Amino acid sequence: MIIFKNYLKVAKSMMGLLILYTGIFLAITVININVNSQNTTLDIDDIKVAVVNHDDSSIIKDFISYIKKETNYVTLDENEDNLKDALFYRKVDYIMIIPKNYTNDVLSNQDVHIKTMQVPDSYMATYSKELMNKYINTAITYQKVGIKESKINEYVKDDLSNQANVHIIKKTIDPKYNASKYYFSFSNYSFLAIIITIISMVITSFNEEKIKNRTMISPISYQQMNRSILLGNVTVSVIVWMVYMIFAFIFYPTVMTTFTGCLYMLNSFIFVLFALMLAFLLSRLTNKRELISGVSNVIALGSSFIAGAFVPQEMLASSVIMIAKFTPSYWFIKNNELIGNLTKYTNNNLQPIFINMLVMLLFIIIVYIIINIISRLKLKR
Amino acid sequence: MHELKYQFKILLRSKMLIFWSMIFPLCLASFFKLAFSDLLNSEKFESFNIAYVEASNNETFKNIITYMSDDDNKLFDVKYVDENEAKELLKEEKIKGYYVVGDNIDVYINQEDISETIMQTIANNFEQTTSTMKRIYQDKPEVFYNGIIEQIDLQRDNFKEEKINNLDMTVIYFYTLIGMSCITGGTWSITVTSQKEGNLSRQGTRLCVSPTSKLKSLIVGLFSAFVIHYVECMILLLYMIFVLNVNFGNQVGYILLLEAAGSFVGITLGNLVSNVLSSSKDSKISIFTSITLVLSFLSGMMGSTDIKYLISSKLPILANINPVNLITDALYSLYYFDTLDRYFSNFIYLIGIGLIISVISLFFMRRKQYDNI
Numbered sequence: 001m002i003i004f005k006n007y008l009k010v011a012k013s014m015m016g017l018l019i020l021y022t023g024i025f026l027a028i029t030v031i032n033i034n035v036n037s038q039n040t041t042l043d044i045d046d047i048k049v050a051v052v053n054h055d056d057s058s059i060i061k062d063f064i065s066y067i068k069k070e071t072n073y074v075t076l077d078e079n080e081d082n083l084k085d086a087l088f089y090r091k092v093d094y095i096m097i098i099p100k101n102y103t104n105d106v107l108s109n110q111d112v113h114i115k116t117m118q119v120p121d122s123y124m125a126t127y128s129k130e131l132m133n134k135y136i137n138t139a140i141t142y143q144k145v146g147i148k149e150s151k152i153n154e155y156v157k158d159d160l161s162n163q164a165n166v167h168i169i170k171k172t173i174d175p176k177y178n179a180s181k182y183y184f185s186f187s188n189y190s191f192l193a194i195i196i197t198i199i200s201m202v203i204t205s206f207n208e209e210k211i212k213n214r215t216m217i218s219p220i221s222y223q224q225m226n227r228s229i230l231l232g233n234v235t236v237s238v239i240v241w242m243v244y245m246i247f248a249f250i251f252y253p254t255v256m257t258t259f260t261g262c263l264y265m266l267n268s269f270i271f272v273l274f275a276l277m278l279a280f281l282l283s284r285l286t287n288k289r290e291l292i293s294g295v296s297n298v299i300a301l302g303s304s305f306i307a308g309a310f311v312p313q314e315m316l317a318s319s320v321i322m323i324a325k326f327t328p329s330y331w332f333i334k335n336n337e338l339i340g341n342l343t344k345y346t347n348n349n350l351q352p353i354f355i356n357m358l359v360m361l362l363f364i365i366i367v368y369i370i371i372n373i374i375s376r377l378k379l380k381r
Numbered sequence: 382m383h384e385l386k387y388q389f390k391i392l393l394r395s396k397m398l399i400f401w402s403m404i405f406p407l408c409l410a411s412f413f414k415l416a417f418s419d420l421l422n423s424e425k426f427e428s429f430n431i432a433y434v435e436a437s438n439n440e441t442f443k444n445i446i447t448y449m450s451d452d453d454n455k456l457f458d459v460k461y462v463d464e465n466e467a468k469e470l471l472k473e474e475k476i477k478g479y480y481v482v483g484d485n486i487d488v489y490i491n492q493e494d495i496s497e498t499i500m501q502t503i504a505n506n507f508e509q510t511t512s513t514m515k516r517i518y519q520d521k522p523e524v525f526y527n528g529i530i531e532q533i534d535l536q537r538d539n540f541k542e543e544k545i546n547n548l549d550m551t552v553i554y555f556y557t558l559i560g561m562s563c564i565t566g567g568t569w570s571i572t573v574t575s576q577k578e579g580n581l582s583r584q585g586t587r588l589c590v591s592p593t594s595k596l597k598s599l600i601v602g603l604f605s606a607f608v609i610h611y612v613e614c615m616i617l618l619l620y621m622i623f624v625l626n627v628n629f630g631n632q633v634g635y636i637l638l639l640e641a642a643g644s645f646v647g648i649t650l651g652n653l654v655s656n657v658l659s660s661s662k663d664s665k666i667s668i669f670t671s672i673t674l675v676l677s678f679l680s681g682m683m684g685s686t687d688i689k690y691l692i693s694s695k696l697p698i699l700a701n702i703n704p705v706n707l708i709t710d711a712l713y714s715l716y717y718f719d720t721l722d723r724y725f726s727n728f729i730y731l732i733g734i735g736l737i738i739s740v741i742s743l744f745f746m747r748r749k750q751y752d753n754i
Contacts, residue, residue, distance in 0.1 A: 085690070
């Protein structure tokens with residue numbers, strides 16, 4: 001018990017680390033909630049449009065109020081740098097710069113154009129262009145055939161409200177589930193960084209030459225000591241895991257109280273076990289604290305980048321995915337993806353999830369075997 | 382000269398420092414490359430498969446679909462099938478969706494995504510055009526006879542795209558990394574100043590009682606830290622340019638100048654932290670690293686480009702005192718803008734910050750005295 005208590009004492013001194021990482025994690029989660037809460041489908045209100053207007057015809061005026069109402073209108077100062085910045089950071093998809101007398105010039109069949117700024121070949125820009133062209137062309141057509149100006153806007157709006165019937169065969173997923181997916185995948189980074197650092201640091205402090213010699217002559221047996229340390233490891237991991245689960249409940253209460261939530265929790269718990277094993281392995285390999293913090297950072301960041309915690313897996317190059325398959329992070333994140341996409345809890349749907357969990361367990365066993373081999377070798381020496 | 386040589390030797394022996402200030406950024410840059418290599422492609426169009434089911438004849442719509450699927454403006458490949466076959470294809474996910482075309486158009490899809498949006502937009506477009514034509518026929522039937530209808534072009538393209546190059550947003554991550562690694566140079570100067578301080582190392586104690594000039598030995602130390610760090614930054618830059626093929630624009634000279642200024646700010650910032658705090662070397666380094674991480678986070682590393690944009694548009698002061706952000710923004714302006722104005726304004730801010738920090742830390746340094754150790 002003494003050792004276990006001591007363990008917790010040392011671990012407690014590293015609370016700052018837990019708070020720091022969790023703080024960053026939560027900040028990014030909050031940003032992600034805002035970014036990813038949109039559906040995957042495109043609608044007119046998803047496109048971000050900005051207008052710089054120099055034409056004062058009533059058609060353009062109506063057009064702008066239509067944009068303001070229907071699209072995600074972005075107000076930007078008319079300043080080259082400002083416009084270009086907004087475009088670069090994807091704050092706007094389509095910038096239109098309407099020249100003077102545009103409407104009149106089009107009506108008199110002149111070859112004039114609205115200047116636009118956009119990401120070349122991007123689908124957002126292509127989609128915006130399609131919708132914007134539709135409005136302007138319809139309005140100008142009405143003007144040409146001689147329909148009263150006051151009626152035009154109403155007519156155009158009425159035309160544009162015509163929609164084809166869309167039938168969705170498969171059920172789509174609630175966006176809340178989508179956001180929870182990112183939360184759990186992102187936790188890959190925090191789990192690895194926090195657990196590896198805390199656990200291996202604590203173990204190294206027990207392994208310091210003088211302290212080790214002191215415990216060796218104490219009446220505590222080697223086994224007792226190991227058991228206490230193991231207990232400490234598990235306690236720390238479970239606490240870290242619980243902190244993240246509590247935040248998951250706070251952020252996504254509707255998701256977490258379903259069976260999906262249970263799967264998420266189970267999945268991340270297995271992953272936490274892996275992180276624990278890895279921490280144990282590292283502390284066996286070296287006693288240098290600085291080296292451990294370096295390696296843990298590289299492992300946490302590296303696996304998060306290549307396995308899809310930061311960038312979704314479907315956006316990674318296939319060669320990168322091949323490498324990622326050799327890390328449990330890949331299976332953990334893939335599972336989060338599958339769990340988040342679950343619509344029905346049938347055997348067929350659940351099977352791949354459990355298989356991925358088994359793969360993670362396999363990794364744990366492999367690390368465990370390596371630890372044992374190393375301990376043997378060390379004892380022999 | 383003599384002192385300089387030994388200072389180099391001492392510094393180069395600290396492997397941990399080299400790891401954090403050079404190997405670690407190199408690893409990060411490689412991870413960025415791996416993660417972002419396919420990102421830009423995901424914004425682009427790719428053609429997909431659809432099916433067309435004819436419930437009753439609708440020549441106009443069929444023409445539109447044929448037009449959209451020919452090789453010049455390929456949006457999708459079309460198969461003309463009956464409804465059952467289309468259902469089967471959709472189930473097996475061989476097609477993204479299908480049209481059932483009669484007087485009205487129905488779109489059948491598996492899930493809502495980009496291809497669905499395109500299919501829907503085309504169908505909507507058709508319905509809307511039909512509605513417009515019907516209305517004109519009702520209100521002004523005469524235009525169909527007097528030739529005005531010939532002048533109508535509902536497919537006119539009103540827009541002309543201004544060519545804008547270099548819109549690859551992922552470069553920002555590499556730029557922040559360079560910014561961060563410049564500032565990380567502070568860990569070198571913390572090491573140097575710790576050597577010079579009486580309460581932190583034996584050498585420092587000896588140095589304090591020796592009759593040599595403290596300022597001179599400090600300047601020599603900081604200078605060698607600067608040189609080592611600058612070389613590291615250049616290695617990182619070369620690695621990014623030649624191994625990872627990151628696009629930096631064509632003005633390498635300006636980038637090297639910027640890195641020198643960045644390293645200078647990093648070194649002075651480390652010196653300041655070292656002089657203000659009176660704790661051990663390790664805790665100084667960890668506090669300094671946390672500061673760098675926060676600065677990098679605010680500059681858009683770690684996927685936080687939204688935050689960077691928010692700060693520069695709403696709180697420009699914060700953007701202008703954050704050296705990591707200044708370096709990132711300067712690199713970005715070299716890459717994206719044609720003029721150098723923005724680069725120079727960032728550069729001047731950066732140098733200004735460096736000088737202010739130097740003065741402050743000099744002020745703190747002068748007050749250090751030890752009654753006993």
